[in-house]
Amino acid sequence: MGDRITYTEYFDALVNGKLLGYKCKDCNAYTCPPKAVCDSCGSQNLEKVELSGKGRITTFTTTYIAPAGYDKEVPYTVAMVELEEGPWIVGRLDVENADEIGQDLIGEEVVVEGREFPTEMFYPDKKRRVVPIFRLVR
Amino acid sequence: MKKRDVAVLGVGQTKFGYHPDKSLVDLFAEAFYEAFNESNIELKDIQALYYGNFVGEMTDGSANLSGFISDEIGLKGIPARRYEAACASSSVAFREACLAVAHGIYDCVAVGGSERLYNAGTAIGTRALATAVDGLHEMTAGLTFPGVFALAARLYAKKYEIPMEKLREKMAQVSIKNHKYGAMNPKAQFYNKFGDLKVEDVLNSKVICSPLTLFDCCPMTDGGSVVIVASADFAEDVIDKPVYVLGTGQSGAGGLFRQKEDIIRAIPRKVASEMAYREAKLTPKDIDFVEIHDCFTIAEIIASEAMGFFEYGKGADAVEEGETWVGGSIPINPDGGLIGKGHPVGATGTSQIYAVVKQLRNEFKYNQVRDAETAMTDTLGGDFGTLVNVILSIHRRG
Numbered sequence: 001m002g003d004r005i006t007y008t009e010y011f012d013a014l015v016n017g018k019l020l021g022y023k024c025k026d027c028n029a030y031t032c033p034p035k036a037v038c039d040s041c042g043s044q045n046l047e048k049v050e051l052s053g054k055g056r057i058t059t060f061t062t063t064y065i066a067p068a069g070y071d072k073e074v075p076y077t078v079a080m081v082e083l084e085e086g087p088w089i090v091g092r093l094d095v096e097n098a099d100e101i102g103q104d105l106i107g108e109e110v111v112v113e114g115r116e117f118p119t120e121m122f123y124p125d126k127k128r129r130v131v132p133i134f135r136l137v138r
Numbered sequence: 139m140k141k142r143d144v145a146v147l148g149v150g151q152t153k154f155g156y157h158p159d160k161s162l163v164d165l166f167a168e169a170f171y172e173a174f175n176e177s178n179i180e181l182k183d184i185q186a187l188y189y190g191n192f193v194g195e196m197t198d199g200s201a202n203l204s205g206f207i208s209d210e211i212g213l214k215g216i217p218a219r220r221y222e223a224a225c226a227s228s229s230v231a232f233r234e235a236c237l238a239v240a241h242g243i244y245d246c247v248a249v250g251g252s253e254r255l256y257n258a259g260t261a262i263g264t265r266a267l268a269t270a271v272d273g274l275h276e277m278t279a280g281l282t283f284p285g286v287f288a289l290a291a292r293l294y295a296k297k298y299e300i301p302m303e304k305l306r307e308k309m310a311q312v313s314i315k316n317h318k319y320g321a322m323n324p325k326a327q328f329y330n331k332f333g334d335l336k337v338e339d340v341l342n343s344k345v346i347c348s349p350l351t352l353f354d355c356c357p358m359t360d361g362g363s364v365v366i367v368a369s370a371d372f373a374e375d376v377i378d379k380p381v382y383v384l385g386t387g388q389s390g391a392g393g394l395f396r397q398k399e400d401i402i403r404a405i406p407r408k409v410a411s412e413m414a415y416r417e418a419k420l421t422p423k424d425i426d427f428v429e430i431h432d433c434f435t436i437a438e439i440i441a442s443e444a445m446g447f448f449e450y451g452k453g454a455d456a457v458e459e460g461e462t463w464v465g466g467s468i469p470i471n472p473d474g475g476l477i478g479k480g481h482p483v484g485a486t487g488t489s490q491i492y493a494v495v496k497q498l499r500n501e502f503k504y505n506q507v508r509d510a511e512t513a514m515t516d517t518l519g520g521d522f523g524t525l526v527n528v529i530l531s532i533h534r535r536g
Binding site for chain 2: 007033039058059060061062063064065066067068069070071073076078080082087088089090091092098099102103106117122123124125129130131132
């Protein structure tokens with residue numbers, strides 16, 4: 001349980017354009033965002049690595065009704081991305097007209113970067129909310 | 139150790155909807171006394187209280203409710219505990235209660251839940267519900283519950299190569315069916331409302347999280363429900379028609395990003411339902427109808443596949459072809475489900491048990507499934523995270 005990545009470190013790195021995660025020394029699978037064990041085999045034998053930050057959109061939705069604390073941000077598009085290294089991550093898609101493009105967005109290549117937003121009453125990080133932003137590579 | 143058979147003595151449910159004048163305690167008490175009064179027991183027979191509640195802290199500023207409730211309803215001094223598993227809170231509580239009775243810890247217990255999301259308003263209600271997504275990595279993007287199922291709908295359309303507009307029409311059929319049945323149910327939030335929806339009504343209602351519209355979503359609801367559970371021998375001594383708990387199952391998973399493409403296969407549900415089938419020594423073919431967790435239209439479709447009623451990718455066709463309507467091969471949600479009846483989160487699981495027990499006793503006059511003998515419930519907590527399945531029957535285990 002040596003080289004652990006805290007969530008603050010993970011989000012700090014993301015704001016600086018780096019996506020952190022683990023590579024498993026036993027099964028070689030990648031885990032991102034970080035968790036206590038390898039997401040594939042459960043091993044604690046993990047090495048801290050920087051991932052490429054590249055991936056493909058697997059699904060997305062544009063949100064029009066926001067929860068308390070997020071109302072100034074609507075409409076916004078949440079997406080899941082499958083990273084080159086295998087893990088999936090959740091973030092926001094930096095595309096204005098996602099609903100008009102529709103299903104064709106699925107499979108599009110993106111890169112991820114972190115952007116700081118104001119935190120809200122219940123968010124675990126009381127200083128800021130770092131949102132992974134997915135930008136289309138075209 | 140040999141487990142004892144377990145049965146339901148009595149069931150109660152408040153009207154679901156808007157209850158600005160009833161506290162979480164009041165809603166539970168109302169449902170409890172309906173269940174207690176048909177159970178033919180005395181208060182001193184109830185040895186423990188299992189209470190399901192999701193977000194009492196956020197909607198009513200109240201936690202630690204199980205002890206207060208126990209005292210307020212006259213069950214002074216008995217062990218009482220709260221279960222929180224998002225929308226599956228009272229289903230987890232129900233299963234734990236059944237396990238305690240099966241293993242001889244108690245002979246008779248009360249289990250149920252109450253919740254007040256309508257009264258909390260949309261902004262707080264939406265934020266409260268979103269506490270069931272991953273608090274760091276999903277919440278930071280503003281993922282909401284309609285959002286979770288919108289992500290699943292797009293993934294489903296992609297995976298099974300169904301054009302999104304076509305899938306939306308099939309999803310609309312779930313809303314039409316469940317609103318039709320909800321409109322017939324006097325205890326439903328939408329009693330006498332939306333009983334005659336058309337596909338266009340669903341497609342053209344307000345977009346919440348694309349592609350899901352308002353009519354794809356269950357409402358915010360206040361309500362309570364309670365079930366009295368006892369050993370089968372105890373039950374047979376005090377009432378004429380116990381409904382037996384033949385099997386239960388529970389499983390779980392991490393956030394959406396950990397489950398990846400599996401969210402449309404709902405693996406924890408497959409595990410939980412197989413656990414319940416195995417304990418009951420039954421298969422999906424033996425189930426006469428099912429109460430499924432239709433928090434959103436696509437949720438019912440995915441669930442019907444994972445529980446083994448339809449092949450993966452075929453659940454959307456099944457609803458369109460009438461298979462899941464009353465009279466079809468496997469009626470789903472004859473009480474209106476979450477979409478038509480309402481979804482007071484912590485009370486939802488035991489309200490499914492309420493609906494099944496009423497049906498199996500032939501007391502569900504407004505939309506009775508004919509000759510139903512064995513039925514099942516399915517409750518999902520969080521983003522495909524916690525799954526509970528229960529099989530109930532008028533027949534005691536052979």
